[in-house]
Amino acid sequence: MSRRETTDSVDDAARKAALGPGRDHAHRDGMVRRELLQIGFSGFLGLSLPGLLARRAAAGASQTRAPRAQSMIIVFMSGGPSHLDMFDLKPDAPVGIRGEFKPIETAAPGVRLGEHLPLLAKQADKLAIVRSFSHEHTNHLNATHQVLTGYPQPGAFFDKIASRDDYPHYAAGLEYIRPRADGVPSGVLLPTFLMEGPLVWPGQHAGFLGPKYDPWQIKQDPSRPNFREESLRLPVGFSVERLSRRKHLLDELGARQEAMSAASSRVSATGRDPLEEQRKLAFSLLLSGKVARAFELNREDPKTRDRYGRHMFGQSLLLARRLVQAGVPIVQVNMGRVQNWDSHSDIFGTLKNRLLPPTDRGVSALLDDLASLGLLNDTLVVMMGEFGRTPRIGASTGNNNAPNGRDHWSKVFSGVFAGAGVVGGQTIGQSDKIGAYPAGKPYTPGDLAATVYTALGIDPTTELRDRLGRPLRLCNGEPIAPLYSAASV
Helix, strand or coil, X not given: CCCCCCCCCCCHHHCCCCECCCCCCECCCCCEHHHHHCCCCCCECCECHXXXXXXXXXXXXXXXXXXXXXXXXXXXXXXXXXXXXXXXXXXXXXXXXXXXXXXXXXXXXXXXXECCCHHHHCCHHHCEEEEEECCCCCCHHHHHHHHHHCCCCCCCCCCCCCCCCCCCCHHHHHHHHXXXXXXXXXXXXXXXXXEECCEECCCCCCHHHCHHHCCEECCCCCCCXXXXXXXXXXXXXXXXXXXXXXXXXHHHHHHCHHHHHCCCCCCCCCCCCCCHHHHHHHHHHHXXXXXXXXXXXXXXXXXXXXXXXXXXXXXXXXXXXXXXXCCCCEEEEECCCCCCCCCCCCHHHHHHXXXXXXXXXXXXXXXXXXXXXXXXXXXXEEEECCCEECCCCCCCCCCCCCCCCCCEECCCEEEEEECCCCCCCEEECCECCCXXXXXXXXXXXXXXXXXXXXXXXXXXXXEEECCCCCEEEXXXXXXXXXXXXXCCC
């Protein structure tokens, strides 16, 4: 068995999925018309059906190179974590800037972290901390799009929600350029969908590439006892076992061909069904144990689950590791709900009591596990938010901060990297004396995108086509070269 496969040995009888709640428009085999025909942002199996069915027919335009990484885990801190209180403390700055937390020594000489990250401090020899990320957007939606795609959101000014004019998430770009034929998704985003009221955060989807390249979206908390049943829930009338006995499911899908063809392609003049391959991929994935077993967290040693923490942060990171073992190349773990790290008030209490302990525990366990399983050498781990926080406590850029909070700040912020050839134990780039602006070379989200794609073996200069057929470069940045050298920059 490959080391990148889930280590559990499970027979078919153990792979069960709970039936979903009753729904309307059911067909003779329980297929729900609304679920079947929906092409967009909603889910099937609790995930994104378009991402499930995605496969590009021809990849001749793709440009690949030798990869450093087979997979990547993005630890995304939605809302904007404070670089000044976590990764780039300023103990010599004035009182109104330096905050309440003290820096602590780490396993890497000269690299110091905030005092409430003691477990990550012990792993600092694995970490490269980039302290001079910078961009122009202090709005959550626009900034999230830029960090998760490498580009500013087209037409963005303020609170521009997701659209099909957006640039693609890294997982969508990978699927478009390097399509899979094994039923394993190119990307999984979990455990929360970034949405607040009517606002759907851009950057989570395939944008102009189209919905069939959307990553899977898992919207359940892996620490819940019934997580697997909720996540792998099928429309009413189906279970994995029943599917295996109902191969005429493909006929049911075929019966919907005419409606689906209006949104995709027509049967060719030769009479060949262009959706046949996609239907087979969907069917094979539903029956496949490789990905399904990743959701069986109860098969992990209880001590391992305890090390990650029996909470949403920890169990989501454990699931990310299991999905990587199952062959999923990109997994994004959202550390809480949308804007979870948006600390406009009581920032020090919120970080100390609610956010930093589970993050510290879960990410340090993830790094430990990846290293002990031999996966860290080819798994790139990236930990960051969409921006940082204002240097001056209580200062406001328009959000009426409380005296003990920090506002949005994108002029300089930090990102943490590990694995896949990254040289740990170093800091890259600098912020000024108060953590307000880059004091050395600034790095952009475009540079982050170029680093990600290059690590995965994709040429950043690869040409894409938008919905109007216009040529667009995959990303406009340059890989962050010092990540792979021993000298700090």
